[in-house]
Amino acid sequence: MSLQSIKYSRGSLEILDQLLLPGQSKYVVVRGVEDGWKVINKMQVRGAPAIAIVGCLSLAVEINPEEFGSKKSLRQEIEGKLNYLVSARPTAVNMKIAADELITLANELDKDETVAVSEMKQRFLKATEAMLEKDIADNRAIGAHGAKAIMQRVAEAGGAPAASSGAVRVLTHCNTGSLATAGYGTALGVVRQLAELGKLEHVYCTETRPYNQGARLTAYELVHEKFPATLVLDSMVAALLRAKNVAAVVVGADRVASNGDTANKIGTYQIAVVAKHHGVPFYVAAPLTSIDLAIPSGDHIIIEERPDREMTHVGEHRIAAPGINCWNPAFDVTPASLITGIITERGVFKPAELKEAITKLLES
Template sequence: MAISTDQRSMGAVAMRWHGDRLELLDQRLLPAGEHWVTAADASAVAQCIADMVVRGAPAIGISAAYGVALAAYNARGNSNWKAAVRLAIDELAQSRPTAVNLFWALQRMEQTFLTCASPGEAVELLAAEAVLIHEEDLAANLAMADHALDVMNPQQAIGVLTHCNTGALATGGYGTALGVIRRLHERQLLDRVYADETRPWLQGSRLTAWELMQDNIPVTLNADGAAAAILASGKVKWVLVGADRITANGDVANKIGTYSLAVLARYHNVGFMVVAPSSTVDMALVSGTEIPIEEREGTEVREIRGIPLAPAGVDVFNPVFDVTPAGLIDAIVTEKGAVRKPDLAGMRALFA
């Protein structure tokens, strides 16, 4: 089976599925060059996720689903094909700890796998399920953009600020928070996007600015520390961010620096909106204190692509995510609808 995701995607294309292999756009190298990494088995997909060749919670989940499909394809002539697929699911689950979309997608693939009676059926059904997960994510992004505009209700072109990358590169296409920005632009309701550079991986400068410029959407790049001055200027009406995990009370884990933006937005009377698919919602966790926060090694902060930025050997605190309390969030938007002023009751009403 050879399936091109280019025709399904809107915006940049982050992954291409070919039935016997998955191609991933290496997001570590953007915007300097567009290089595709070919993953021919589940282990290679897991490594790409761990190494951040692919990143963004929805894209991680989709990639993992394709990894399970590859495990079935490679095990089709193996008498122990069931054990091989189960091993692949376990390996993929260990690639990143925080984004719940990964585990949601793997659970869905495992449920499909349990219905498979033969290796051939596993190849067919798991590939179809992975493609369906991909297509559903794109449809969810389009729906989220509509729900978000209903909440924002802009009467004229507005400025927005965003953090990290939540676009087509981080999803199955179009984007979550960046999808809302696309929809504002399509309806001529966007004045300008201010994009935080997003240290230490610089997803805002390398990826978000690149995506927006590809689509001729007006963007101004700013250092993370300039966000307060921008919000104080009155040029921004909403801060729009994505999420890697949302708990039952509406607390949100997202890229490090999101929490401080929420504090700044509240002080400056600027709206703060989280846009993420319902697969990001983890109703099993009561609050953000229960979310496992991934920490990565200090080299990512001490240097950029081998160029030293700090004294060698200095201790580094490098959490990938922080948790924004629900009390600082004006709305959480998913494809199922919006929860305004999120709390346990509001989250249960939409997701229980």
């Protein structure tokens, strides 16, 4: 059974505190929007899909017990609080897209004279709750499409898989599993699907400095699932791809521009460069909500910068020389030219065909 990072029932929300993993599994109660903003900003919850879900559900639990005198006051509450939640971590586009969709819903319900304020609130709550189920379904579809694409690529290339059974070795970066989503995972969902098909010979995960999401979270999930897995240092990727016959790299995304440029955890870009050099396919696994067609290229993606302390300390122990300057971008942008395919719940697309394909899907 996959890990549960989000526990929700009407009026109640808890999140698994990822700052304490793997040493301690503790759930934090989220009572409203202020709590939601804090757990997102402090990275107690992270991963673009999970950020959006927790942010929206934090508003749901806040307004659930409230009585609103008018639809206008409810609409203003929804709009103001959702825009505030977007500011917690601005690089991940999922929260912004979810906020825009829910604000649009609130505006439509406000204008509909046949809808009473009580019904408006109930319909808003149901819309936020539906995000949980949809995310899991989307992740399963991403896993299926991604596993199929990798196995087809191996067959077309004519290269022998690592194992005689036809199973493959893959590499992933950062955390993209149940801890980063409502469940199952995006890039780790692809790994999970390969395992379910009996096609996973081995998965390698990077430590993901400076926050160590790979070492703390992905490794935790892989051990929990009993997958054949090995942790490697970020600086070992070139040597790994040269020595271990890795069939594909699969990573997640915090935001994908319309041309396919992809913002993801810092370190992703250099892995893509190394994969290109070694002829290893590089895939991005992301739901449609991570694709921002309003942004033409990665040059327009705002990159969040994190505190120096994440680099200079491990826990309470300082590892860097006092007085040294730090540059700590949380993300980098991988150019579309380095990406083999973008795996979504609706299929796998080459970066060059992404905008046209997604536009057609959204219109259908």
